[in-house]
Amino acid sequence: MKLTIPDYIQAIEPYVPGKPIEALEREYGIQNSVKLASNENPLGPSPMALAAIRNGLTRLHRYPDGAGHLLTHKLAEACGVAPENVVIGNGSDDIIALLVRALVRPGDQVVVPQPSFLMYTITASAAGAVVESVPLKSMVMDLDAMVGRVTADTRLVFICNPNNPTGTVVTQKAFDRFMARLPDGVVVVVDEAYIEFARNADCLKTGRPSDVDRPVVTLRTFSKAYGLAGLRVGYGIMPAMLAEVLHRIRQPFNVNALAQAAAVAALDDRAFLHRTLDLVHRGLDALYAGLEGLGLTYFKSEANFFLIDVGQPADIVFENMLRQGVIVRSMRAYGFPDYIRINVGLENENRRFLEALETVLAK
Numbered sequence: 001m002k003l004t005i006p007d008y009i010q011a012i013e014p015y016v017p018g019k020p021i022e023a024l025e026r027e028y029g030i031q032n033s034v035k036l037a038s039n040e041n042p043l044g045p046s047p048m049a050l051a052a053i054r055n056g057l058t059r060l061h062r063y064p065d066g067a068g069h070l071l072t073h074k075l076a077e078a079c080g081v082a083p084e085n086v087v088i089g090n091g092s093d094d095i096i097a098l099l100v101r102a103l104v105r106p107g108d109q110v111v112v113p114q115p116s117f118l119m120y121t122i123t124a125s126a127a128g129a130v131v132e133s134v135p136l137k138s139m140v141m142d143l144d145a146m147v148g149r150v151t152a153d154t155r156l157v158f159i160c161n162p163n164n165p166t167g168t169v170v171t172q173k174a175f176d177r178f179m180a181r182l183p184d185g186v187v188v189v190v191d192e193a194y195i196e197f198a199r200n201a202d203c204l205k206t207g208r209p210s211d212v213d214r215p216v217v218t219l220r221t222f223s224k225a226y227g228l229a230g231l232r233v234g235y236g237i238m239p240a241m242l243a244e245v246l247h248r249i250r251q252p253f254n255v256n257a258l259a260q261a262a263a264v265a266a267l268d269d270r271a272f273l274h275r276t277l278d279l280v281h282r283g284l285d286a287l288y289a290g291l292e293g294l295g296l297t298y299f300k301s302e303a304n305f306f307l308i309d310v311g312q313p314a315d316i317v318f319e320n321m322l323r324q325g326v327i328v329r330s331m332r333a334y335g336f337p338d339y340i341r342i343n344v345g346l347e348n349e350n351r352r353f354l355e356a357l358e359t360v361l362a363k
């Protein structure tokens with residue numbers, strides 16, 4: 001069989017997701033493992049979302065609402081924008097793909113921070129874009145350097161706030177300076193997948209009514225703070241002109257019926273969101289204290305995950321932690337060969353992580 005694959009597709013390094021617990025337990029012959037590798041919500045899904053899913057099960061013979069009317073209207077109301085400014089997707093990954101497909105032709109330029117969420121580079125590369133990676137400065141996205149790399153060929157700039165994997169944020173002031181220098185014709189995507197967790201009062205937050213009058217797209221997701229990663233639902237807030245283009249090219253039923261119902265219910269489940277934020281904030285502080293006790297360097301974060309310098313190859317620490325039944329993420333693929341990333345777990349999971357790390361590093 002002969003396949004003709006474009007060079008720019010051949011060159012893509014595959015995204016390596018955190019493996020499911022079941023697969024790792026099978027491979028390593030372990031049980032009752034703790035997964036802290038994919039920035040998921042350790043509390044599980046919102047109970048109100050679960051009830052909505054149960055309710056929706058008997059209607060699975062029907063197609064979903066292709067316009068996502070209820071969810072779109074609820075999100076618009078929550079953000080103070082018009083429903084015409086909202087596009088829902090099969091995870092925020094779907095919106096990233098739609099934006100790239102709508103705006104980027106082969107040879108166009110896309111500016112991304114480095115390191116950051118790998119899907120920006122993968123998706124842009126798959127469209128034949130030239131990806132300009134701009135290094136972080138002291139772990140923080142360098143918006144001045146990023147806007148400095150914008151050329152006449154640039155179509156998109158990705159900002160990840162808080163940034164995955166560093167957990168650092170950009171300020172409103174830095175963003176305003178960036179926007180003032182941004183030439184016409186460039187769309188800025190601010191990925192706020194973890195924004196709910198940010199405690200820093202100076203942290204930029206977009207998706208407000210004033211943002212939809214300029215070329216700014218805010219991405220949010222139900223995968224993290226709302227605990228619905230397995231359902232796949234995310235959304236973008238953007239100028240109506242751009243939303244209209246995305247609606248033309250998206251799949252007609254890109255968000256399934258259960259995901260829509262669950263997301264609507266999750267938005268009303270304020271108690272669950274509250275519990276999640278409380279757990280993550282207390283967990284972060286307890287983990288920081290535990291790591292200080294072990295004499296390890298870590299990087300304070302505004303998200304539900306953070307980086308730890310383990311002072312030796314992270315791939316080896318990852319393997320040895322697995323044998324202790326704790327799944328972490330090696331940051332080698334992100335350019336930090338000695339760092340691991342973990343997300344906050346339940347209290348007992350955090351304790352198990354600290355104990356396992358102490359055992360592994362003592363070897």
Ligand SMILES: Cc1ncc(COP(=O)(O)O)c(C=O)c1O
Pocket residue numbers: 038039090091092093094117160164191193220221222223229232233234
């Ligand atoms: C920064 C960032 N953006 C987007 C996503 C994708 O989220 P979703 O599950 O909504 O596709 C992730 C997932 O890990 C992420 O870390």
